Amino acid sequence: MSEEEKTGLIGAHILLNALQQEGVDVIFGYPGGVLLPLYDALLDSPVRHVLARHEQGVVFAADGYSRVTGKVGVCLGTSGPGATNLVTGIANAFLDSIPMVVLTGQVPTSSIGSDSFQEVDIIGITMPITKHSYLVKDARDLPRIVREAFYIARTGRPGPVLIDLPKDVLAAENVIPFSNEMKLKGYKVFGQANNGKIEEVVKVLSESRKPVLYAGGGVVTAGAEDVLRQFIDKTSIPLVTTLMGTGSLPFEHPNSLGMVGMHGTVTANYAVDDCDLLIAVGVRFDDRVTSGIGHRFATKAKVIHIDIDPVEIRKVVKTDIQIVGDARQVITEMLEVLPAFPVPQVTEWWNQLHDWKANHTLEYDKDRLTPQMVIQCLGEVAGGETIVTTDVGQHQMWAAQYYPAVNPRNYATSCGLGVMGYGLPSAIGAQIARPNEKVVVITGDGSFQMSIQELGTIAQNQLPIKIVLLNNGVLGMVRQMQKMFYAERYSQISLQGSPDFVKVAEAYGIHGIHVNSLEQVRGAFEEAFSHPGPVLVEIAISENENVLPMVPPGKLITEMIVR
Amino acid sequence: MLHTLAVLVENNPGVLIRVAGLFTRRGYNIDSLTVCQTEDPELSRMTIVVNGDDQIIEQVRNQLSKLVVVHSVSDYTGECVVDRELALIRVQVSSETRSAVLQTVDIFRGRVVDMGRTNLTVELTGDIPKIDAFVHAIQPYGLMELVRTGKVAILRSEA
Ligand SMILES: Cc1ncc(C[n+]2csc(CCOP(=O)(O)OP(=O)(O)O)c2C)c(N)n1
Ligand SMILES: [Mg+2]
Numbered sequence: 001m002s003e004e005e006k007t008g009l010i011g012a013h014i015l016l017n018a019l020q021q022e023g024v025d026v027i028f029g030y031p032g033g034v035l036l037p038l039y040d041a042l043l044d045s046p047v048r049h050v051l052a053r054h055e056q057g058v059v060f061a062a063d064g065y066s067r068v069t070g071k072v073g074v075c076l077g078t079s080g081p082g083a084t085n086l087v088t089g090i091a092n093a094f095l096d097s098i099p100m101v102v103l104t105g106q107v108p109t110s111s112i113g114s115d116s117f118q119e120v121d122i123i124g125i126t127m128p129i130t131k132h133s134y135l136v137k138d139a140r141d142l143p144r145i146v147r148e149a150f151y152i153a154r155t156g157r158p159g160p161v162l163i164d165l166p167k168d169v170l171a172a173e174n175v176i177p178f179s180n181e182m183k184l185k186g187y188k189v190f191g192q193a194n195n196g197k198i199e200e201v202v203k204v205l206s207e208s209r210k211p212v213l214y215a216g217g218g219v220v221t222a223g224a225e226d227v228l229r230q231f232i233d234k235t236s237i238p239l240v241t242t243l244m245g246t247g248s249l250p251f252e253h254p255n256s257l258g259m260v261g262m263h264g265t266v267t268a269n270y271a272v273d274d275c276d277l278l279i280a281v282g283v284r285f286d287d288r289v290t291s292g293i294g295h296r297f298a299t300k301a302k303v304i305h306i307d308i309d310p311v312e313i314r315k316v317v318k319t320d321i322q323i324v325g326d327a328r329q330v331i332t333e334m335l336e337v338l339p340a341f342p343v344p345q346v347t348e349w350w351n352q353l354h355d356w357k358a359n360h361t362l363e364y365d366k367d368r369l370t371p372q373m374v375i376q377c378l379g380e381v382a383g384g385e386t387i388v389t390t391d392v393g394q395h396q397m398w399a400a401q402y403y404p405a406v407n408p409r410n411y412a413t414s415c416g417l418g419v420m421g422y423g424l425p426s427a428i429g430a431q432i433a434r435p436n437e438k439v440v441v442i443t444g445d446g447s448f449q450m451s452i453q454e455l456g457t458i459a460q461n462q463l464p465i466k467i468v469l470l471n472n473g474v475l476g477m478v479r480q481m482q483k484m485f486y487a488e489r490y491s492q493i494s495l496q497g498s499p500d501f502v503k504v505a506e507a508y509g510i511h512g513i514h515v516n517s518l519e520q521v522r523g524a525f526e527e528a529f530s531h532p533g534p535v536l537v538e539i540a541i542s543e544n545e546n547v548l549p550m551v552p553p554g555k556l557i558t559e560m561i562v563r
Numbered sequence: 564m565l566h567t568l569a570v571l572v573e574n575n576p577g578v579l580i581r582v583a584g585l586f587t588r589r590g591y592n593i594d595s596l597t598v599c600q601t602e603d604p605e606l607s608r609m610t611i612v613v614n615g616d617d618q619i620i621e622q623v624r625n626q627l628s629k630l631v632v633v634h635s636v637s638d639y640t641g642e643c644v645v646d647r648e649l650a651l652i653r654v655q656v657s658s659e660t661r662s663a664v665l666q667t668v669d670i671f672r673g674r675v676v677d678m679g680r681t682n683l684t685v686e687l688t689g690d691i692p693k694i695d696a697f698v699h700a701i702q703p704y705g706l707m708e709l710v711r712t713g714k715v716a717i718l719r720s721e722a
Contacts, residue, residue, distance in 0.1 A: 314622075
């Protein structure tokens with residue numbers, strides 16, 4: 001090799017440079033043997049690395065980072081166990097269409113396939129839960145592969161893309177990289193709306209008497225909240241949202257009927273059942289909404305489906321008009337066409353909706369300490385603009401029902417996978433992404449213990465996250481199902497043996513507050529938010545609380561249990 | 564209903580597993596699948612025969628198109644196509660049946676490509692009904708082994 005060919009750059013440098021080119025400012029990661037060349041190169045790179053306490057924390061943090069910024073989250077784990085520990089988080093990002101680039105270490109190319117130490121076929125394992133994946137065989141391909149991976153992750157319907165990095169590729173010396181020009185002839189992005197159909201939709205809307213707009217994650221991905229709001233204000237159409245769409249329209253907006261589906265509001269579910277026109281935007285008619293009986297969903301309505309992913313069209317529900325496109329673009333085009341048609345006559349419909357609203361408000365006892373009251377009080381103290389992440393269980397549903405979210409980018413929760421343990425690490429990702437803003441985790445005693453080790457990450461990075469732990473001593477959501485559908489035969493739901501959570505927090509140097517009574521709640525939140533560092537507020541609630549309304553599995557959304 | 568899908572894919576390792584995995588994961592039924600390189604060495608052509616109603620086929624097409632390694636998907640069903648399958652068939656013969664078997668092979672324009680003391684191996688090309696018909700005709704003599712490639716198809720030229 002001649003002198004000028006000695007670039008002094010190893011594969012890991014090429015990788016880090018390519019990541020920087022994509023605007024990556026932080027990687028959430030966890031080291032291991034095959035990643036040694038990369039961790040060495042990181043010492044000299046401006047790219048920040050945040051060390052979690054478990055690879056699942058790494059990937060959830062990247063996910064939280066992505067949800068609150070809209071940017072591609074980046075995470076890194078070593079070969080074998082590091083890679084398999086990422087799997088749950090990859091599935092989570094895949095099901096919720098979160099843009100993410102997952103970097104995994106791999107054994108040297110010469111050892112691949114020989115069951116060598118810490119070797120797993122992570123590409124094979126994650127094929128069903130990644131949008132795409134790469135095994136890098138030549139360090140010179142890194143700039144192109146990284147660029148393609150980011151492009152695929154963030155465009156169209158976003159999702160996780162995995163890059164598997166053999167040790168010898170990371171360690172390759174004097175690399176002179178190939179061009180980063182993308183070679184993606186097979187990758188298609190659908191963004192083109194169909195003009196004729198836009199007019200048709202607006203015409204159908206103008207003739208409708210009972211329209212409902214049904215919005216989800218696609219609206220958030222497209223950043224379409226503002227045009228959605230204009231559309232709602234101009235047409236007076238009521239809105240129901242999925243869990244993914246939380247905050248698309250401010251909680252208090254008069255046209256918001258709340259969440260639809262299994263734990264949706266009575267009004268939202270009645271409205272969807274009774275409407276004559278359902279405009280579905282950026283949703284996939286998930287079985288948490290339709291009870292898995294798509295053919296009996298919104299049966300009185302003409303159904304219009306707008307989604308960026310052609311695969312979702314006609315997958316679950318028969319629809320009358322289909323538009324494949326970006327939610328923001330489609331709604332913008334609908335707004336342009338709107339003035340050409342009469343405004344829909346919806347006064348009577350609103351009388352009906354107000355009637356339902358008045359007769360079926362979400363209710364709870366006001367004279368004792370209830371989780372609903374806790375969430376409402378938290379909303380009042382923290383404000384709708386605070387970034388909220390949640391775990392999974394009853395507390396997640398109470399948060400969705402009672403937290404006054406006003407901005408979908410300030411709300412991160414695991415929807416499609418519904419994975420316990422998501423809340424705390426995703427809050428870490430959120431706080432790192434937006435260091436000057438308030439971040440709250442709403443968690444349960446079961447979920448919290450699935451990621452409790454991440455308190456170390458919070459302490460190490462001095463992240464001022466406020467943790468609100470609804471401690472009912474049980475796996476509450478499972479208990480509720482056993483109570484309602486298995487004759488109160490409680491099986492394996494007790495979490496007896498849990499530690500004193502305040503003491504655990506204190507052991508990490510995190511301020512802890514116990515709350516046992518109604519009177520202490522507000523004061524505890526005020527104290528937490530006036531404290532500059534991280535705080536755990538543990539609130540003892542009864543194990544007997546129910547999340548209501550509830551559509552029992554397999555029942556119509558009108559067959560809710562309300563009391 | 565059976566549909567013939569012509570799928571252009573990248574000619575890389577791992578492509579087949581991405582396509583096949585999609586079918587098993589989503590519960591689609593593959594009737595046959597053939598794959599080989601095209602005139603462009605960077606691309607392979609898969610001919611996939613799949614069973615399903617219109618909604619399923621739409622899903623299959625959309626799901627396939629969504630794979631980054633898939634360049635295009637066309638449904639040849641109802642189009643003017645030439646389709647062929649190659650079969651190798653081993654048939655039992657005895658001194659009594661030999662001439663009848665050979666005659667059948669002849670009628671179907673098959674070729675005998677191997678011969679043992681008690682059997683013949685026949686090579687047969689044609690569309691699927693023809694091969695089915697031959698297999699049916701030869702059955703009474705004793706079908707010992709049957710290997711079929713699965714269908715390949717190409718659109719007929721315009722004029
Ligand atoms: C990783 C994982 N395992 C199991 C479940 C099933 N599950 C759903 S909710 C729940 C109970 C959650 O308990 P906790 O975090 O205490 O919340 P609570 O319902 O009590 O508010 C369980 C076990 C899950 N969603 N995720
Ligand atoms: Mg609990």
